[in-house]
Amino acid sequence: MTGIVAEDVAVTLGGVRILDGISIRVEPGEWLSLIGPNGAGKSTLLRALGGAVRHEGAIALGSEAPGELSHREIARRVAIVPQRPTVPVGLTVTDYVLLGRTPYISYLGTEATSDLSVVAELLERLDLTGFAGRDLTALSGGEFQRAVLARALAQGAPIMLLDEPTSALDVGHAQQVLELIDGLRREHGLTIVTAMHDLTTVAQYADRLLLLADGKAVAAGSPREVLTAELITRHYGANVRIVEIADGGMVVVPVRVTEPLARP
């Protein structure tokens, strides 16, 4: 089982300090979600955790730092679903998802039957079987997002970093995808870090939240501790009400105000 430990992580891009002093510990099998307004640094932190951006401070995936691992070794430990994936030209959905199996295919070998069956099962679970032979560029936004997720899941990595994985999905597919991720987490002890905007949904799935603002961690804890009207107003400049629902859950509802809100 593999967790994540990050200590005092900082990222500077184009001479600007984008992240500063971020320390997190994600236990194996835990689901941490990053929240925070646009530009807070959520995507940058996910990229740093996945070894995709240069950083200061220490990051360990299980017992190793991503900097000490080869690309192939990183791909066996961490699967990343980026916010804006690059789209390879001329690939079918099956070929694209099969790319997720690359860390398991020998350099000279071709894909084994087991790789193809992993891909077929994931397409089935993500409602994509009917699109298996379709060119990747001919999918709707939501279909493409599910294909990107299928590719990441095909990696079979113990850590998944998911950047707004449901932003293009309708409510049914969003729920299906989050249940699939949570099911795999329970079944295989996957460690999950997401960045998500839907605060009601975040409260339903994540064990813990880290609220980022301006590149810094400004609150951390259980959804109930972090999703307070006061913190949301202060950091998002939004007017919300937190509504308790009968089964013990909570809903974050934006509420319209007549007076304009002063943004922080």
Ligand code: ADP
């Ligand atoms: P979030 O995912 O929380 O919306 P990001 O991590 O994408 O935020 O970005 C954090 C900040 O860093 C933003 O202000 C963004 O404009 C800036 N940023 C991201 N990439 C670069 C870059 N390559 N050079 C300069 N600034 C960047």
Ligand code: MG
């Ligand atoms: Mg982002």
